[in-house]
Amino acid sequence: MFNSISEAFKKAKKENRPALLTYTVAGDSTKKKSLEILNSISKNVDICELGFPHNTPIADGGQIQTSAYRAIKNGIKIRDIFQIVKKFKKNKYSKPLILMGYYNMIYQYGENKFLNDCKKSKVDGLIVVDLPWPENKNFAKKCKKNSISFIQLLSPTTSKARLKKIIKDSHNMIYYISMLSTTGGKLKVSPKKILFNYNEIKKISPKKNCVIGFGITEKTIDKLKKADGLVVGSAICKEITRSLKNRQNPVINVSKMVTKLKNKIL
Amino acid sequence: MKIKKRIPLIDQHDKLGFWGGKFGGSYIPETLKKPVDDLTKKFSKLRNNKSFLKKKDYYFKNYIGSPTPFVKLENLSKHLGGAQIWAKVVSEANGGAHKIYNATVHALICKSMGKKYIVGDTGAGYAGKMLSMAAKKFGLKCKIFMGAKDIKRQKPNCDAMRKNGAEIVPVYTGSQTLVDAVSECMRYWVSNCDTTHMCVGSTVGPNIFVKVCGWSTSQISKELKVQIKEEFGKIPKKIKLINCVGGGSSAYGFWSEFVDFPKSQIEFIGVEAGGPKHSKLHAAPLSRGAKLGILHGAASYVCQNNDGQINETESISAGLDYPGVSPIHCFLKDTKRAKYTYATDEEALSAYKLVTKYEKLNPSLEPSHAFAEAIKIAQNLNKDEIIIVNSCGDAKKDRDILKKRIKNYV
Structure with a gap:
């Protein structure tokens, strides 16, 4: 179970580097473009995170908000997102895909129907930003039943006792939020401190793949290389916004950026 | 679904914070779990603490x-x-307006938690104005999040907030009204919850904020x-x-x-x-x-x-x-x-x-x-x-x- 995500980490480890995870918003800037972006970055990425955009995000910074509003304005619906995933998964270079978003959208779609469609379109994992532990226990179990990895989030404010309990209930991947911030904040904590906290998590469960996200850019990524995986999101969303503003093709620019990111962690 | 007698409504929720099994709860990012838990524990102590209650009654009478x-x-x-x-x-x-009750209680809680900064959302500007008043009264630094549309249409309250020394942070996302102000305020809290206390301006938000506000009003x-x-x-x-x-x-x-x-x-x-x-x-x-x-x-x-x-x-x-x-x-x-x-x-x-x-x-x-x-x-x-x-x-x-x-x- 959960093979593809675990395999991706294994492969990176074999190459002696962290796995590279990207986050883009489904439908940004259009349905077609977001699929093209996924296809073009796929060869350099180990796991793709795809956001389902919400118009009242309580944990996202400006860059991802801009991407999300742009996608919603262009008419993206949840069923379109599953279509994007389905098409992406047909690409022979496709990578494991994690959907990420806010619980209300899953709730309105219906938990079971949502998971069913995830399965049909071959979604590998889920991150639900505003469904923390223990509230997420039942939903996480349902995910597991459907062979979808539910990814638990940990933060610098998570107490040690709580860390242990969450990790115990986690599946094959956990996500450590590097600092107190919304997505896309400037890295305000030293990489040393982040890795210290990361190691505390690894000590509790050395086998579980732990990725670090929030504040990771071309400038900061090589300093956190020791982690199992690193997530870059806002920097990519920002690049899409910049490209559109300069009337350039975001697909090419994002692809270039991801290549650079990859080279930094080799 | 039934209302219990002789128990305040704010306390008629289950372990996960739901009223009637489905309303409320705390759908929050992991980062906010600890500050929300801290606030929950603090509030349950304070509401049974005689000297805190005395202080609250004093300010309700002499200040409000x-x-x-x-x-x-x-x-x-x-x-x-x-x-x-x-x-x-x-x-x-x-x-x-009634917003002064919640604002005063939050300022008192903020003080007793040893935090120096307080932030809040506002729509009509009353929640913001009152929080800025209470912050001034209790020596706290205050930031108010307010939709750009509301800043325009509720100018007198904005003037009052500024006069009280609060910083108004205009919110330009979405409809530029209260809903966006609350989102932005929560996002700010996610980034600053170690030093800052958040006041939600109404009986909405994660369970504990519903309770504090209801207890106050x-x-x-x-x-x-x-x-x-x-x-x-x-x-x-x-x-x-x-x-x-x-x-x-x-x-x-x-x-x-x-x-x-x-x-x-x-x-x-x-x-x-x-x-x-x-x-x-x-x-x-x-x-x-x-x-x-x-x-x-x-x-x-x-x-x-x-x-x-x-x-x-x-x-x-x-x-x-x-x-x-x-x-x-x-x-x-x-x-x-x-x-x-x-x-x-x-x-x-x-x-x-x-x-x-x-x-x-x-x-x-x-x-x-x-x-x-x-x-x-x-x-x-x-x-x-x-x-x-x-x-x-x-x-x-x-x-x-x-x-x-x-x-x-x-």
Whole structure:
């Protein structure tokens, strides 16, 4: 179970580097473009995170908000997102895909129907930003039943006792939020401190793949290389916004950026 | 789903924070779990701590000016010729609205938690103004998040906030109103929760914020119960308590002491914002049948589309212009203890005109929605029936809107 995500980490480890995870918003800037972006970055990425955009995000910074509003304005619906995933998964270079978003959208779609469609379109994992532990226990179990990895989030404010309990209930991947911030904040904590906290998590469960996200850019990524995986999101969303503003093709620019990111962690 | 007797409504939730098994909860990012837990523990201690309660009572009396008046609106009652109409003039509280209760309590909690910074959201600007007042009073640094549209339409309150030394952070996302201000404030808290305390301006948000706010505003009905007994000698047989509902903090405070009375004796009527006549962008999730959803960390009835995107709302009253509502009001609705309806912008404006024509009262656009309902039903009721409207805010902040919409505004 959960093979593809675990395999991706294994492969990176074999190459002696962290796995590279990207986050883009489904439908940004259009349905077609977001699929093209996924296809073009796929060869350099180990796991793709795809956001389902919400118009009242309580944990996202400006860059991802801009991407999300742009996608919603262009008419993206949840069923379109599953279509994007389905098409992406047909690409022979496709990578494991994690959907990420806010619980209300899953709730309105219906938990079971949502998971069913995830399965049909071959979604590998889920991150639900505003469904923390223990509230997420039942939903996480349902995910597991459907062979979808539910990814638990940990933060610098998570107490040690709580860390242990969450990790115990986690599946094959956990996500450590590097600092107190919304997505896309400037890295305000030293990489040393982040890795210290990361190691505390690894000590509790050395086998579980732990990725670090929030504040990771071309400038900061090589300093956190020791982690199992690193997530870059806002920097990519920002690049899409910049490209559109300069009337350039975001697909090419994002692809270039991801290549650079990859080279930094080799 | 049932309301328990002799237990405050704010405490009638389950372990995960849900009222009636499905309203409320705490849908928050992991980072906020600890600050929310810390606040929850602190609040449960403080509310049983004698010296804290003494301090609270002291400031409620000497700073807020409790109790606020309870008056009969003789002329309006006579003009309508039905039920007796009374008003609980909460707008007489320091600052001009009920928001001062929640703001004062949050400032006191913030101090006792040893935090020096406090942030809050605001729609009509009253929650922000009061928080800036309380922050100044207790020596805290204060930031207020406010939609850019609201900053324009509620200028007098913005002036007051700045005068009190608070920084107003304009929010340009989405509809640029309260809903966006709350989101931005929560995002700010995610990034600064180690040094900063957050005040949610109404009985909305993660469970603990509903509780703190409801605990604070319940002062209104505590006073009213005493005042009714003083005025009538006992609790009369037929009372209707009418209150506007945006997030629902003043309505909760106005009703909480009377929840255990039978509905046939004390009826609760909540009035939501219907928006401009014929507008589809109402802010009335309870009375217009919105679906259950999650907004700002809690499950409640929410104006939203099928995909779960939150709808833009439109109302002349910034304080009611919110797509969600308190989980406690959802609970009161589904247990049928309270009844919810709505008034349009136009109805609220004519209610304002009528009330100010007959009475020395200057209700803001929010309670004008409640007065609209009172005016609608009073004529068909007997003289021994009593309507009490919570006049929870003062119209000074609405000066510009009223000047534009009503020619004879004084």
